Amino acid sequence: MTAILKSYALRLLPQIIALAAILLMVSFVFPGFFRLEIQNGRLYGSLIDILNRGAPVVLLAIGMTVVIATKGIDLSVGAVMAICGAVAASSITSGHSLAMTLVITLGTGILCGLWNGVLVAILDIQPIIATLVLMVAGRGIAQLVTEGAILTFNDPGLIFLGSGSFAWLPLPVIIWLVFGILVALIVRKTALGMLIEAIGINRQASTLSGVLTPVLLIAAYMLSGLCAAIAGIIAAADIKGADANNAGLWLELDAILAVVIGGTSLLGGRFSIAASVLGAIIIQSINTGILLSGFPPEFNLIIKAAIIVFILVLQSPPVRNAFTFVALLRASRKPTERQAR
Amino acid sequence: MKFAKALASATILAACTFGSASAADLVVGFSQIGSESGWRAAETTLTKQQAQERGIDLKFADAQQKQENQIKALRSFIAQGVNAILLAPVVATGWDEVLQEAKDAEIPVILLDRTVDASDDLYMTAVTSDLVHEGNVAGKWLADTVAGKPCNIVELQGTTGSSPAIDRKKGFEQALSGHDNLKIVRSQTGDFTRTKGKEVMESFLKAEDGGKNICALYAHNDDMAVGAIQAIKEAGLKPGTDILVVSIDAVPDIFQAMAAGEANATVELTPNMAGPAFDALAAFQKDGTKPPKWIQTESKLYTQADDPTKIYEAKKGLGY
Numbered sequence: 263m264t265a266i267l268k269s270y271a272l273r274l275l276p277q278i279i280a281l282a283a284i285l286l287m288v289s290f291v292f293p294g295f296f297r298l299e300i301q302n303g304r305l306y307g308s309l310i311d312i313l314n315r316g317a318p319v320v321l322l323a324i325g326m327t328v329v330i331a332t333k334g335i336d337l338s339v340g341a342v343m344a345i346c347g348a349v350a351a352s353s354i355t356s357g358h359s360l361a362m363t364l365v366i367t368l369g370t371g372i373l374c375g376l377w378n379g380v381l382v383a384i385l386d387i388q389p390i391i392a393t394l395v396l397m398v399a400g401r402g403i404a405q406l407v408t409e410g411a412i413l414t415f416n417d418p419g420l421i422f423l424g425s426g427s428f429a430w431l432p433l434p435v436i437i438w439l440v441f442g443i444l445v446a447l448i449v450r451k452t453a454l455g456m457l458i459e460a461i462g463i464n465r466q467a468s469t470l471s472g473v474l475t476p477v478l479l480i481a482a483y484m485l486s487g488l489c490a491a492i493a494g495i496i497a498a499a500d501i502k503g504a505d506a507n508n509a510g511l512w513l514e515l516d517a518i519l520a521v522v523i524g525g526t527s528l529l530g531g532r533f534s535i536a537a538s539v540l541g542a543i544i545i546q547s548i549n550t551g552i553l554l555s556g557f558p559p560e561f562n563l564i565i566k567a568a569i570i571v572f573i574l575v576l577q578s579p580p581v582r583n584a585f586t587f588v589a590l591l592r593a594s595r596k597p598t599e600r601q602a603r
Numbered sequence: 604m605k606f607a608k609a610l611a612s613a614t615i616l617a618a619c620t621f622g623s624a625s626a627a628d629l630v631v632g633f634s635q636i637g638s639e640s641g642w643r644a645a646e647t648t649l650t651k652q653q654a655q656e657r658g659i660d661l662k663f664a665d666a667q668q669k670q671e672n673q674i675k676a677l678r679s680f681i682a683q684g685v686n687a688i689l690l691a692p693v694v695a696t697g698w699d700e701v702l703q704e705a706k707d708a709e710i711p712v713i714l715l716d717r718t719v720d721a722s723d724d725l726y727m728t729a730v731t732s733d734l735v736h737e738g739n740v741a742g743k744w745l746a747d748t749v750a751g752k753p754c755n756i757v758e759l760q761g762t763t764g765s766s767p768a769i770d771r772k773k774g775f776e777q778a779l780s781g782h783d784n785l786k787i788v789r790s791q792t793g794d795f796t797r798t799k800g801k802e803v804m805e806s807f808l809k810a811e812d813g814g815k816n817i818c819a820l821y822a823h824n825d826d827m828a829v830g831a832i833q834a835i836k837e838a839g840l841k842p843g844t845d846i847l848v849v850s851i852d853a854v855p856d857i858f859q860a861m862a863a864g865e866a867n868a869t870v871e872l873t874p875n876m877a878g879p880a881f882d883a884l885a886a887f888q889k890d891g892t893k894p895p896k897w898i899q900t901e902s903k904l905y906t907q908a909d910d911p912t913k914i915y916e917a918k919k920g921l922g923y
Contacts, residue, residue: 292810301839308809315802411641411923412797412826414856425837501797501830507640508796553806559763559792 277540280573288551304427316546317434318493320539322517324442325489327538328482330521333462333530334389339490341400342374343510346494348407351415351504360419371491372484379480404506414503424499434496446535462530516545630660632680633689637668644922650877657881670694674701681708687884691715715876728883728894730876734770737902740870741849742778745819751784754818757807758790759800761823771823793827800827804834814840819847825857832865843867855923858915861907871903
């Protein structure tokens with residue numbers, strides 16, 4: 263058991279160090295950063311904001327990790343978020359119950375994933391092109407649903423999903439925690455994760471050795487669609503309205519970045535959902551940190567880019583090898599020093 | 604082409620013979636950008652309404668965000684021999700040729716809401732709002748309302764580098780200069796969206812002692828203000844009383860917030876650009892009065908005293 267935990271910790275070590283460094287850095291420019299208090303029956307503070315605001319990207323990153331592990335990519339998730347937010351808002355305003363709305367919305371997300379999956383797995387179109395179709399068309403579809411305006415709603419149940427709280431935590435945090443653990447358990451406690459990695463490493467070889475490649479590929483994109491649907495519901499519920507123009511805009515890129523910061527290769531194969539979630543939280547920590555720091559907005563993107571480049575350089579193979587080399591050098595030197603004493 | 608022209612002139616002839624003989628009897632072509640925002644949809648609705656009220660026959664063309672569609676629409680208006688053309692240009696450049704064609708055909712062109720990079724003798728006038736003035740009106744309201752008391756302001760800017768963000772910031776700061784009691788303590792971009800408005804306001808509240816240090820919020824558009832109002836409420840404060848909220852645009856949802864006492868004031872970016880345009884056109888048709896090259900629309904200030912519920916009901920139907 264401890265061996266397993268140790269291997270997990272070792273896998274997540276670079277991400278944890280990066281996150282800790284960023285949090286520390288933010289606390290220098292903004293002293294009250296770590297302060298937490300209970301207000302209106304929920305925890306209140308910047309750390310909670312990071313977990314809460316990060317919810318959409320965390321959810322997208324969970325689905326994106328599985329897709330990327332199959333050597334694919336899903337560019338459509340931001341647009342699917344907009345579609346699902348619009349569908350949820352129009353369904354609840356046209357009088358459907360909350361349960362019905364959720365079923366319709368999650369179904370829409372899965373359907374979008376099915377479309378991507380069929381293009382990739384059956385028609386063999388390259389994932390970046392296949393999902394680009396829905397990325398471009400999706401926002402148009404969302405605008406058709408909302409008829410171009412921000413569609414607002416007042417259903418307390420739906421709003422609760424975005425800004426309610428449970429067990430002192432904002433509900434979006436609970437949702438991504440539960441969903442993330444669920445997906446991680448499903449792929450890791452069964453052979454599913456290994457089969458997905460096999461497809462990512464060599465699709466033809468996996469098919470020849472009896473893996474149901476098309477089914478698994480489609481399932482991966484459907485999972486990504488489902489994640490986008492949940493993220494879309496949260497984003498719409500948060501502002502009590504569906505904004506087809508802006509919901510999830512460019513978030514597909516943040517999700518891909520989260521997966522990359524999490525150390526999963528874009529070439530497919532080995533993946534870690536926990537690391538991607540940490541990656542998403544790292545991105546949100548940078549965003550929130552910049553907002554708290556009080557720098558003029560012209561600097562936002564430059565600061566973000568600089569920090570991300572730094573993290574990625576630390577993770578790059580040459581730098582890693584250099585670190586290992588230094589560590590080995592020390593390890594080999596220590597015994598001789600002791601002997602000298 | 605010849606056939607098309609013949610057909611066009613035949614249509615006009617028919618229109619002249621069978622058309623109603625009302626005094627104005629103007630045919631005006633309107634090339635609209637598209638419907639990318641609620642404001643744009645409202646502008647389209649109001650232009651049609653204004654035309655109907657004045658008995659103007661409005662020919663409407665939606666360009667779906669493409670300049671080539673607008674140029675095509677303008678050429679077809681010219682071929683139809685309309686009396687005037689309203690143009691809401693999607694981009695600023697590339698209009699010289701088609702505007703020259705309109706000028707050669709002696710059809711006056713009026714620009715709505717945006718201007719073009721072309722010699723100003725190619726169009727009759729431009730009807731636009733003054734973005735700097737809008738910020739100025741918001742700032743003046745705040746200065747008058749706090750009346751000398753010290754007040755820390757947080758500002759939600761529009762998309763960094765966009766002209767509304769730059770100009771609305773400039774105008775607001777102009778209004779604040781000379782009032783040493785008013786200070787902008789934090790200013791960040793909220794990208795004109797509700798989501799970002801809410802997120803950025805959350806961080807402002809954390810950074811300024813849970814919001815106790817903030818006296819007023821100035822948002823470059825209403826959507827960001829609506830998002831920020833939710834953040835203020837979730838932080839356990841009362842928007843509108845604990846923190847004054849002033850923003851720009853006057854979209855319907857901000858009037859709902861004003862009716863609930865959660866927003867204090869908004870400056871209207873009127874979607875009725877066609878009204879002043881038609882007025883200028885009528886004067887020109889009557890005795891050839893040339894309007895000035897720039898007609899500035901009114902930046903009207905609305906507060907809670909202006910019966911926000913009624914305005915909300917009136918604005919709701921405009922397609923915002």
